[in-house]
Amino acid sequence: MKTYKKILYIIFITGIATLICLDVVSQNGQQVMQSSIYNNKLPLLIIDAGHGGEDGGAVASDGTVEKEINLNIAEQVYSLSLLLGFDSLMTRCSDDALSDKTLSTIRERKMSDIDARMKILSEHKEGCLLSIHQNQFADRTCSGMQVFYSENNEMSQPLASSIQSYTINNLQKENTRKIKPTTDDIYMLKHANNPAVMVECGFMSNENELQNLKNQRYGTKIAMCILFGVLDASNPERNI
Ligand SMILES: [Zn+2]
Incomplete structure (x- = not known):
């Protein structure tokens, strides 16, 4: 994205965020108390848009x-x-995988993509991974965010819990999903030593939720819930 477009985008998002902040915060009658991570300081966020390019x-x-x-x-x-007020970085900013394009097989390129993302994590050991994905399931009635967490860092579970709780309390009151420890096939969570969560924002197999996930304003609400979840985990006593 060119610089002027990015500035316009940020100004646009600021307006929407202000409105949504008021909306989300006003609904947040009950704060979820979690153990604090990072001693009440804001963590560096490593924001990972899952997949990309040929994947x-x-x-x-x-x-x-x-x-x-x-x-x-x-x-x-x-x-x-x-x-x-966070310091943040993204693992990818465009529709492009981080893979080595000279490799000959899809599997090799996929592994090099994961390696490149893991390298970013290892270069920022203090950073907190927020990996963004969507869910899909044969039962098309399934819906709702679900957060998975790494078991390699004790801060991952409270972070996942806070994001899940904030979203349920403020955006998806019917969502009964529980956070889960990572499975072996979620490579980044299985191997990362950083605080690390994967947010499955919703189910693309559910027609209503798919329409929401494709909606810019709903995407902003999801983004706000993720970030307010991080804020709650970072400082359980915050007042906003
Ligand atoms: Zn995915």
Whole structure:
């Protein structure tokens, strides 16, 4: 994105964020108390838009590709995080994988993409991974955010819990999903030593939720919930 476009985008997001902040905060009657991470300081955020380039991730029935939703939400998390005072970086800022394109097989390129993302984590050991993905399931009635966490760092579980709780309390009151420790197939969470969570923002297989996930304003709400969840985990006594 060119610089002037990015500035315009940030100004636009600022306006929406102000409105949504008021909306989300006003609904937040009860704060979820979590153990504090980072001693009440804001962590560096490593915002990871899942997939990219030739790796599209899940594909919805209408042809929507997961990588696009992931990048849209990740960009909003990034822009809003700067407004909230975080230091943040993104693992990818465009529709491009981090893979070594000279490798001959898809599997090799996929592994090099994951290696490149892991390298970013290891270069920022103090950074907190927020990996953004979408869910898909054969039962099309399934819906709602679910957060997975790494078991390699004790700060990951309270971070996941805070994001899940904030979203349920403020955006998805019918969501009964619980946070889960990572499975072996979520490579970054399985191997990262940073505080690390993967946010499955919703189910692309659910028609209503897919329409929400494709909606810019809903994406901003999801981004706000993720960030306010991080804020709650960082400082449980905050007053906003
Ligand atoms: Zn994914």
